[in-house]
Amino acid sequence: MSLKRLLHGRFRRHVAVALTITVVAAGVAGSANAGPTRKTNHVAGTMGAKVADSLPCAATQQLRDIRIHDPFIMPDPVSGIYYLYQGTTVRRSIDLKNWCAPETVFTNPQGSWANAAHGTWAPEAWYYNGKYYWFATLHNRNRVLATASTNGQHCGDCGQVWQNQHWRGTVIAAADSPMGPFELLNLDSPVAPSSHMTLDGTLYVDPDGQPWMVYAHEWVQKIDGTIEAIRLERDGAGNLTGRGQGDPIYLFKGSDAPWYYQEGMVNAGQLPPYVTDGPSFYRTNSNELLMFWTSYRKHNNEYVVTLARSTSGDLKGPWTQEDVVVTENKGHSMLFRTFADKQNPHGTIMMSLHNNMNGGSVMRTELYEMRETGRSLVVEKQRTDLDGDPVSHWVWPRP
Template sequence: MLSTVAETEIEPMRLPDMPLHDPFVVADDRTGTYHLYTSNDPSVSGVDGIGTMVYRSQDLRHWTRPRVVFLAAEQQELWGSDGGWAPEVHAWNGRYYLFTTLHNEDRPLPVPPPGHYGTPFRLSNHMRGTVTAVSDSLLGPFTVVDSSRPTPPQHLMTLDGTLYVDPSGQPWMVYAHEWLQTVDGTMEAIRLAPDLSRAVGEPVFLFKASDAFWLGEQIPGGVPHQLPPYVTDGPQLYRTPDGSLLLLWSTYEKNVAGQDGTIGGGYVQTYAVSESGELTGPWRQRRPLLRDDSGHGMLFHTFDGRLMMIVHRPFDDARGKLYEMRFAGDELRVLRQCTDLDGGG
């Protein structure tokens, strides 16, 4: 059963104490409450199972214990029972839609041939993709719209679907096509039906991870390093005050990690700008906003009008980190880390 704990009776939590990965914030003007969605963690929610939980706050400083709003095990004949990654909640036509990524290792997908793009990795693919679930409340419970398949084409190994509505009112799902299937991961989009129940038509290619011109800049010349894979992760679309269209995304950047010249790397938060202002681009890559193993960020406005970005850091045992942001035309800039809220680090 979903969580019914009276969170107001429990001592508030702070971001440094809140396990979370792939954070997504909905600022609900009606209640003056921030809703912070992330994958269910039984150690803090008290509920076992793959799903989604939500922390709540009115000041971004003090948060309720998380409430579980979606459980895969409670869905009828759901195709995937693992994952529960990257939950997002979007208001659409008077209801709330949860997007979250599931997978099923018992349903294999095609893999690139050995040596494809020169990769030294042994690839093993299985069914993975974003499902759509609906509720009348930000607190759920959310029910999957179609239990038989993910929303993107099921023969593609995808993740991190997000909602974008174009100027004509057409809804799209933008998602990352896994490097495990493509080697050079891509960002793609597909039209959605008006009720968000299914994909319509064929996927549209936006860009590939290796388009990020700065990848590998931290590796000194002459140091041998791996070729692909190149990772795409965590898209979010945002229309700037001057009308430009931005796409936030994350990847992994290689660098020299040890004195012996071994190659390491870290999670990176970056973004791209559409030269046409349309979803179809072409997309021009910008330099990273954050390194330090930070990523899967999204933008939201506080109730007093500040532009904020939340990311998780580090990738393992992640916590939420908040940054105040601003735009200079189509350039997104970090003003400061809100260490008074997120504890620094």
């Protein structure tokens, strides 16, 4: 697939979806202000939380009928309701299958660096220190960082500036409810340095209780996209300010994935962008720190979820790359825990992702039950009873 087609596929996120995660202590109900003695597993939802008996809205639309990009679902232990964020809106459900109509939770304020007309990508809502924080990637195409020296792929000696670059980055807004309205904390710039084109920022809280934003540094700017992290600034009460603190740290680059060229023909005339998308975390009971992230393989013809592992168990790594987890043009996965039931008193860990990335079909959410294996987290089965899609045969490792 050509880069031009790629740009008109993955990067036209007109219908971006939230990833919404509440960080809880593994095995202990809690919130994201975990201290050094509490191990967070970075899965959305509180272990053992109960679902609500009813919704304050009519759940008239099934998940299979909702067009969505970058899905994530937050099981809120306060209300007992699942929240699904999409663009600047949210939907609610109590069974993961039937959902209410979307309601607006965020409006870009006057004076913001971002242009509301240029889209909202991959929003999240995290519960941290007693508040809900909305993370989303905003843009301003009128604030140019660099202009490409030539058009098209066969650019010759065009250096690092091979695509037009503009302001793009994740912001943080705050509210007292998962329904918002969320208020932008920093109107002047995104969290990461404004000279960096970044996206898909997600909250990570380390074992010492320090909050970080982990994000993708765009292949559009880097060619070999990276995953990076920046500490988040807090005020005297421990609340996030919407600003980064200090310089970002580098975790790994897209081309580190050993499977990049597998089963694909290399086009010598095409500059290969190494895409990095959607980082999310899981810490196992054996204290292994895992990161699921998304890229393209087969020389940019197939969107896949893959797995990285920190050999130190620390965010700073070093990180080693493992095999793909889900293939067949499906990706941007995130994790959450279902509400408890009689069969699963602690809830079930689930992965959500979107399908049909490079296809002509409408993108929808797929849901997978996950199982911890001691050192890893693997796919147990697809919940086609909830997502309504045909079962995927491209889940690894195969039984």
